[in-house]
Amino acid sequence: MIVDFFFVLFAVMAVGGAAAMVLARNPVASLLYLVMSFFALSGIFILLDAHFIAAVNVIVYAGAILVLFLFVIMLLNLGPSKRPDLRGTMYRMLGIAAAGAVFGLLLITLRDGHTTSMAGGMGQATMDAMLQSRGAVGVIAEPMFRSYLVPFEITSLLLLVAIVGAIVLARRRAP
Amino acid sequence: MDIETYSLILSALLFAIGTAGVLLRRNAIIMFMCIELMLNAVNLTLVVFSRSLGIEAQVFVFFVMAVAAAEAAVGLAIIIAIFRHYELVDVDRFNLLKW
Numbered sequence: 001m002i003v004d005f006f007f008v009l010f011a012v013m014a015v016g017g018a019a020a021m022v023l024a025r026n027p028v029a030s031l032l033y034l035v036m037s038f039f040a041l042s043g044i045f046i047l048l049d050a051h052f053i054a055a056v057n058v059i060v061y062a063g064a065i066l067v068l069f070l071f072v073i074m075l076l077n078l079g080p081s082k083r084p085d086l087r088g089t090m091y092r093m094l095g096i097a098a099a100g101a102v103f104g105l106l107l108i109t110l111r112d113g114h115t116t117s118m119a120g121g122m123g124q125a126t127m128d129a130m131l132q133s134r135g136a137v138g139v140i141a142e143p144m145f146r147s148y149l150v151p152f153e154i155t156s157l158l159l160l161v162a163i164v165g166a167i168v169l170a171r172r173r174a175p
Numbered sequence: 176m177d178i179e180t181y182s183l184i185l186s187a188l189l190f191a192i193g194t195a196g197v198l199l200r201r202n203a204i205i206m207f208m209c210i211e212l213m214l215n216a217v218n219l220t221l222v223v224f225s226r227s228l229g230i231e232a233q234v235f236v237f238f239v240m241a242v243a244a245a246e247a248a249v250g251l252a253i254i255i256a257i258f259r260h261y262e263l264v265d266v267d268r269f270n271l272l273k274w
Contacts, residue, residue: 027202056245076264099191168252
């Protein structure tokens with residue numbers, strides 16, 4: 001009962017924040033709506049028993065990546081746009097139609113996946129037992145450092161390349 | 176219906192809003208933010224399926240976050256480089272490669 005209440009609350013916050021992000025004129029307001037949306041998504045992760053993912057989502061996504069966006073918006077000194085930032089009527093209709101098509105296709109695909117996963121799934125009791133025995137972090141750490149150790153290490157390489165690439169791209173050229 | 180079903184519908188809705196944002200806005204930074212929203216909608220799908228198909232799905236959420244961080248760093252660097260050149264970030268004004 002209380003889970004349902006919080007789910008509806010977080011879902012409304014997430015969707016409302018996302019829609020407000022798309023519609024807001026000021027980029028800073030847009031970004032703060034996105035942060036609200038991500039906080040609400042973290043709440044939904046907690047309701048789905050993914051506590052560690054929820055914490056990382058707040059710390060890394062809302063805390064680090066979106067603050068990087070905020071730094072860039074303020075560095076470029078972007079205020080509310082003078083000309084309308086949403087595209088014209090024709091483009092707008094096509095874009096909304098495309099988004100609706102994506103929504104419909106996703107619903108069909110996810111419904112199929114949901115019925116198959118529910119049929120062969122492990123169920124709430126197994127999930128609770130795993131969380132009880134190993135804790136919210138251990139339950140993720142074990143597959144990450146056993147089965148997925150090599151992809152995990154390659155991730156660090158990806159981040160290194162991204163750091164070097166970002167510095168090279170944003171460096172001021174010598175006159 | 177249970178919470179998993181509603182979460183999947185929510186993730187589809189968030190992904191669609193992100194798509195609409197990428198298609199409708201001109202500001203390149205807001206387009207990037209919409210892409211982050213789409214990535215997080217996929218994270219929600221992975222978390223929902225991790226409940227029935229195995230906890231390994233949550234490992235992929237970490238990989239998605241790492242890719243999102245790398246993408247944000249490189250993408251914002253490109254936006255800064257373009258802004259130095261043109262003094263604007265509206266994508267429909269960048270037509271140097273258009274014919």
